[in-house]
Amino acid sequence: MSKEKRKVPIVDGLFTWPSDEPRLIGSRCPVCGSVQFPKSNVCNNPDCDHSKEPEQILLSPEGTLYSYTIHRYDLRPPFDYHKAPYAIGAVELPEGIIVVGRLTTTDEEKLKIGMKVRLKVGELYSDGENAYLTYFFEPVEEVRK
Amino acid sequence: MTESAIVSAAITEWTASGEPTPSLMDRLASVAVEALRRAKLRPRDVDAVIATTTALPFDNPSFITISAQHFAHRLASKIGSHGMKCINVCGACASTAIAFATADAMIKSGYIKTALVVGADNSPRGFYYQAPSVLDADLATGYPHKVVGITNPSYWAMWARRRAYEMGKPVEDIKELMALVKVIHSEYGARNPYARYRKVFTVEEVLKSPVVCDPLHLYMISATSSGAGAIVVADMERAKKLTDKPVKIAASAIGGPLSNEPAPRLVHFATAGGGRAVRPFTEWRRVIEEAYKQAGITAEDIDIMEVHDTNCFNTINWIDQAMGWEREETDKLIRKGEIRHNGRLPVNLSGGTASFGEAVQCQALMMIHELFLQLRGEAGERQATKKLRVGLCTAYGAYGSYGAIIVEKAW
Ligand SMILES: [Zn+2]
Numbered sequence: 242m243s244k245e246k247r248k249v250p251i252v253d254g255l256f257t258w259p260s261d262e263p264r265l266i267g268s269r270c271p272v273c274g275s276v277q278f279p280k281s282n283v284c285n286n287p288d289c290d291h292s293k294e295p296e297q298i299l300l301s302p303e304g305t306l307y308s309y310t311i312h313r314y315d316l317r318p319p320f321d322y323h324k325a326p327y328a329i330g331a332v333e334l335p336e337g338i339i340v341v342g343r344l345t346t347t348d349e350e351k352l353k354i355g356m357k358v359r360l361k362v363g364e365l366y367s368d369g370e371n372a373y374l375t376y377f378f379e380p381v382e383e384v385r386k
Numbered sequence: 387m388t389e390s391a392i393v394s395a396a397i398t399e400w401t402a403s404g405e406p407t408p409s410l411m412d413r414l415a416s417v418a419v420e421a422l423r424r425a426k427l428r429p430r431d432v433d434a435v436i437a438t439t440t441a442l443p444f445d446n447p448s449f450i451t452i453s454a455q456h457f458a459h460r461l462a463s464k465i466g467s468h469g470m471k472c473i474n475v476c477g478a479c480a481s482t483a484i485a486f487a488t489a490d491a492m493i494k495s496g497y498i499k500t501a502l503v504v505g506a507d508n509s510p511r512g513f514y515y516q517a518p519s520v521l522d523a524d525l526a527t528g529y530p531h532k533v534v535g536i537t538n539p540s541y542w543a544m545w546a547r548r549r550a551y552e553m554g555k556p557v558e559d560i561k562e563l564m565a566l567v568k569v570i571h572s573e574y575g576a577r578n579p580y581a582r583y584r585k586v587f588t589v590e591e592v593l594k595s596p597v598v599c600d601p602l603h604l605y606m607i608s609a610t611s612s613g614a615g616a617i618v619v620a621d622m623e624r625a626k627k628l629t630d631k632p633v634k635i636a637a638s639a640i641g642g643p644l645s646n647e648p649a650p651r652l653v654h655f656a657t658a659g660g661g662r663a664v665r666p667f668t669e670w671r672r673v674i675e676e677a678y679k680q681a682g683i684t685a686e687d688i689d690i691m692e693v694h695d696t697n698c699f700n701t702i703n704w705i706d707q708a709m710g711w712e713r714e715e716t717d718k719l720i721r722k723g724e725i726r727h728n729g730r731l732p733v734n735l736s737g738g739t740a741s742f743g744e745a746v747q748c749q750a751l752m753m754i755h756e757l758f759l760q761l762r763g764e765a766g767e768r769q770a771t772k773k774l775r776v777g778l779c780t781a782y783g784a785y786g787s788y789g790a791i792i793v794e795k796a797w
Binding site: 251269274277278329 | 512513530531532534535537540541543545547548551598599601602645648654655657659
């Protein structure tokens with residue numbers, strides 16, 4: 242009987258895990274309101290007086306697709322677990338930032354700039370022991386082309 | 387204020403990357419002394435060597451990279467040094483533009499009179515990744531290749547698709563335009579003895595090449611190469627004694643990342659929050675505007691351009707940004723062939739990075755070298771037919787590295 246693999250985020254600190262509704266972890270500056278992803282220990286607004294440290298926030302799970310591409314080449318080691326084809330999108334969040342991430346579908350018929358997408362955490366690859374997780378954006382509307 | 391000028395320039399032929407011989411330092415030294423010979427100068431006449439560091443990958447993470455970070459010092463010792471000032475700069479693909487601007491600023495400030503600007507690279511093959519390093523938590527864990535599988539062409543592809551969308555056109559439209567850019571660049575690569583690729587492509591061939599990241603096909607993305615270049619820059623008074631055709635440096639602007647840049651930038655997870663600029667590529671536009679201001683000119687004064695085309699979208703985008711006109715005008719310019727040697731605005735008559743492949747830390751020197759030849763009427767079969775006075779070189783690199791150089795005939 243095969244043992245259930247342990248689910249491990251590919252990188253700690255990018256999204257909440259374990260979680261039924263995972264969210265991206267960002268930061269917001271209490272002085273000027275500037276939002277960052279990933280979270281940072283300092284604000285990135287050139288006009289900020291940096292008098293306070295940014296606070297951790299959870300970013301909105303829904304955004305709008307700004308652009309996308311389907312990657313059709315495999316990557317070299319140590320990143321060869323990204324198996325082509327896979328889809329990458331840039332997603333505009335209500336916080337005013339655009340985040341790049343994997344998309345759940347490589348079917349171009351299902352993708353359209355301006356469509357609503359929603360955050361999801363899923364498996365990127367697995368080895369003998371662990372399943373490694375990353376964040377994806379999933380289309381939440383039908384495309385009428 | 388002191389004026390500065392290019393006295394001489396020399397580059398090697400660009401070749402395949404990944405071969406360890408001849409050594410980078412040997413190549414750099416031979417091209418440096420060639421530039422000095424052409425200027426009738428000796429190393430003793432050079433006040434400063436300004437070199438770019440290299441993007442060479444290292445075989446083992448425990449090796450120190452100090453040798454690659456000190457090309458200026460090593461070159462000075464190798465060609466003979468009288469204690470010349472040695473400066474090493476790094477700015478991804480824009481490195482040599484930043485080195486060049488540094489030399490220009492040092493001359494204009496009166497600190498030095500003559501500088502040797504050099505760059506050499508043997509760039510890694512394939513997609514670029516940041517090196518994982520156990521010594522830096524950021525590199526060990528956080529970078530987007532690891533998490534998202536994103537590569538440089540992915541960003542370019544997303545920009546290209548977005549441009550088509552914003553113009554209300556199907557993505558096939560920009561795909562075909564990028565293929566045409568490749569074709570035109572290849573026509574000039576074929577006429578350039580320094581270019582690595584001399585084949586003239588057709589639009590069909592480009593569109594038949596494998597898709598890397600839609601809409602970018604393989605032949606729309608530059609290969610990586612090996613190459614070296616050297617340029618001698620001096621204050622105008624001295625330059626006029628050394629050559630009867632000094633090429634004045636009318637402007638040399640260095641650009642950096644803008645926190646409110648709205649287009650996702652290589653190689654970041656996200657744009658910055660708060661107060662986004664309205665137009666994408668404000669970073670690109672900003673460095674050019676600074677150069678125009680320094681030179682006291684406008685876009686209409688530009689006779690010829692060499693723009694950094696790591697992929698064919700960048701040629702299109704640089705024209706958009708440099709001209710500051712409706713993007714439709716750029717499309718028309720390219721479709722009518724007006725960027726050819728006999729056109730209204732010749733672009734990349736060197737053949738561009740499309741024909742050279744990219745020797746990352748040296749690419750802007752290749753472009754400045756071409757403008758130097760074009761303005762002096764020494765570009766042979768590639769020579770622009772219109773009367774040339776002012777040329778613009780734009781360089782672009784990851785993390786928001788930019789350079790914009792304006793050169794002008796000074797005779
Ligand atoms: Zn702040």
